[in-house]
Amino acid sequence: MSTDQSWRGVAAEDTDELEHATGVKLQARSRRLLRVLARPHKRLLVLALLVVIADQVAALAGPLLIAYAIDTAVPELVDGNGRPLTWAILGYLAAGLISALMRMAFTRLAGRISQNILLDLRKRVFDHSQELSVSFHEKYTSGKVISRMTSDLDAISDLTEQGLDGLVTGALSVVVVAGTLLVLDLPLGLAVLLGFIPLYGVTRWFQRRSIRIYRRTRRHIAAVIVQFTETLNGLRAVQTFRRESRNAKIFDEDNRAYAHANGDVMVSFAMYTPAVRIIGNISLAAVTVWGAVRVVNGQMEIGVLTAFLLYLRRMYDPMDELAMFYNSFQSATAALEKISGLLEEEPAVPEPKNPVALPNPQGHVVASGVDFSYTAGIEVLPTFDLEIPAGQTIALVGATGAGKSTVAKLISRFYDPSHGSVTLDGVDLRDLSTTDLRRGVVMVTQESFLFSGSVADNIALGRPEATREEIELAAEEIGAAEFIHRLPDGFDTDVRKRGGRLSAGQRQLVAFARAFLADPAVLILDEATASLDIPSERAVQAALRTVLDGRTAVIIAHRLSTVSIADRVLVMEHGRVVEDGTPAELIDGVGRFADLHAAWRDSLV
């Protein structure tokens, strides 16, 4: 375990997310979540409970009827009266059938409840992870979110599938049997209850030990998943740089650590269950011996002793089930700790509670008194004011780290400013619902992720209700239609995983088509043309001239060809605007933009 982890490098984020918090608090939190999840299914749960009670009553009637057959029916039969036996048999068969039917009903009910809970939890985690801000995802890594939604959910599904059954049946039969034993014979029953004391002891031991180990398994499986997904998503680089064997080693470490933690759990469990069984068997022996004495002394019928022993066995069999349940419960608790941690994460960019409606945005953007820092104390953007009249196209220019992207992210509300406000048509962005916000502002970046599906599907993401004609038109307008038509199935071509069959330039064109289809009041282009070749860029620019007409736009580009279509250029340096004017004014001046422009002209050759 103590392997060299230096390759991972140093980062501010703690890799043992959540681990430092106290275990008690974590468990309380995850149990709270479990209760919240179970609450809507109260009725079904009660019904399931009733079914189990019916099942147990029917099942418990069996030994009693056998006892009755031995103690009463045998002597009666010897006396020539077969009726008690007939009743006993019929009763036994009826009990058996009822028990079987109830079992079936319970299996279905439990299945329904657990599937509903899982569905609910899946939706919650999915929606919540979508609600969380981009900054969260950049820190948390996708692999960890994926592991929350896959392997952690698996653990919970194990609990709900097998555990619910084990818990309800197990707990109930233990209670019912214990009660029956006390009624049958009080002294012997009390003797049996004595066995519960060591039982409690070993259970506590297992609880404390297993939760700690299960937390470890959750952490290690997350590491395995992170490594797995990263490798697959970066496979080209992995193969190109012969990273396979090093990766295999890293994966092996995580994988082994996971197997080891899992092994630890199983070993603890291998000590816990026999302890339960041995306690049960010793109880049985004690009851037998003492029961024998009582029968011999005439304090007890032999049939009662038989029933007693049968019951006792029946009590300790479900104890095994209870132990199993407890095991999956502990595993699910550790998983729930992680999931509830994710669910508890507050979105840094929350949906407004009482959104202000903005059905028809015009695109008047004002940033006033805005400053921003990613991490407290390190200011990225010092106090900043900017007004963009509706319909104006501005270009942001400046060196890497000047704060251009930050401005773009604030206007598109990827982040909220630390102070001050950004408004669209006079409404604070924080007061707009997602629907209204995205009708107002859409950002295209140089990252052009494609979702699995067809090219048309990917463009339609801009406006899912768009017709096929509109989709094709959008592609047409920005000059993407030509290459799309050349794909094997045109617009219906499957883009393959992550758009693997398209070049970066082509993906960027699809991203553009998507943005045009979305038809927002404010369009933000953050280095969105970087990967385009010149003809494509030309086509996009020609399209931009029409598309941006009457639309507010913020363009960030180091290619000044893109900048030239702007009405106004802002040159930024260290988070401040140092020049502000029309392109022509600035080019003719002696400022930084004039220098940049000269350098760029030279680069064109």
Added chain:
Amino acid sequence: MTNTLTDIQESPGTTHASGRPGGRKPGSYTALRRLWPAVKPISWRLAGSAFFALVASVCGLVIPLILQKIIDGPITEKNLSGLWPLGITLVLVGILEGGLYGVRRILVARPCMRVEAKLRQNLYQRLQALPVAFHDHYSSGQLLSRAISDLNTIRMFLAFTAIFLMVNISTFVIGVIILLSLSWQLGLVFVVLAVPLIVLCLLFEVKYKVLARRSQDQVGDLATMVEESVLGIRILKAFGRSAHLGQAFRKQAMALRATELKKVRVVGALWAVIIALPEIAIGVALLLGVNQVADGDLSAGALVAFFFVAMMLRWPVDSLGWLLASTNETAAAADRYFEVMDQPLTVTSPAVPVTLPPSAQAGRLVFEDVTFRFPDTADENKDALAGLDLVLEPGRTVAVVGATGSGKTTLTALVNRLYDVTGGRITIDGVDIRDLALPDLRTAVSVAFEEPTLFSASAAENVRLGHPDATDEDVRQALSIAQADFVDDLPWGLDTRLGEQGLSLSGGQRQRLALARAVLGHPRVLVLDDPLSALDIHTEAAVEAALRRVLTTTTTLLIAHRASTVMLAEQVALLKDGRIAALGTHSQLMAESADYRDLLSSNAYTDQQEN
């Protein structure tokens, strides 16, 4: 069913090459048998575990016999002197039973984890070796669910189901023998019972395996959606489409739920019958038994023991339901696992690799009549590359220019065999690249992709990706060529951990790191796919100046979109319709080729804009 693990694996030749679901008869346990090589090393532990479990079960069965002795002996005779030895035996047998159950678990606990880990490791390594073409088709969510959920299912099967299938059936047989010895008439009732049980289980198996497979596939689809929702989060946010994807996710999740509920219904029905059958048998036995006792043919103690044993046989019978369910799930999981493991490694080192000649005058890269078509493209006219010829002399830099979709990026993926050419050949210093050992080829050829891929590791580790042993000095030099000195400004310098995909860095910074990675280690051939696209003007100029020094000695295939990048090359090749349409210097092509002018002259339109 008990012999699934003891059967020797079929010859590997019988593996299904297609690897696609649906074509196979459900209910076949071929995939389960194929787990044998992985299981073999721990087989004696599994056998030991089964043995101890069986002994423990027998102990459990002995307990009622002791009870019988106590009832028929000390109690009936009202003589307590014989009670104590029997009581002590009862305690000892009880402890033995529990203890052996513990031993049986401990025996397999860690080994089964190791088998699971081994299978996962094999899968991971296989996936790393499989060609890019495979990964283009398989969604990574499906692969992930195989690596996690399916292997988990297989492990649980080994640690528990397989053992208890054997043990419970043996227990049942032993129990029935005990019953027969107590009273053959009563025992016979139980034997007869077994017949409908077996028929039922066989019927169930067919139905259940189909559902199990469907559910596992749906879990994989769900994992894919989850992954995309997270990886594409910025797009979803930018367009406010989280709810849109959320709906699709819900639909998937509902489909999975529906399958699971179907599974539950099938299991529920099976369970009902499995529980009812023994109860009926016990009822009949009760009738017969009481009659026999009344007739004096059977002692009361024997009858009690009979029922006790009969009760204890309920668990082996009851458990049959979910043991079968779990076996079927495992068979489906193993199917899914081998589906991937059976995928052919199409891009591999040759059996007898050729080594490259010493690197003195090295790096001649030649494309000879190269054609390439994506595997799923049926139409012959849709070749991405169709008869491409190009020669790069050692140390020369050739820029490849072409319209969007002309196959430039495809070309870059062929040189280090991310894909194999479908026709013609590529040689380095006269050696067909398919005759080289893959690691040799990929050491000789270094690539900077259009989209830089960074991993969540330290900046240094990311640069050293292909050369873990590179000295700090080499790394420094590579960084300075790529103008990536910004790493010194990161909080921990070179040791700073880059977030996943390096998303904390700007596009230009990522591109420069990827460039540094590519130039590290002095590759024989360098492939640069538009390596400067995300850089600002000043940085671009600085990188170009530094690159020039490197490029004079390295054979370089340079994909270029801009004149400024093209200027790094001595020669330019114009790619059109999958062929080299023109070859020459930049100024030659500017003068001679209208296509080329159209692709590269930005002056034309900027001037026009400024008018």
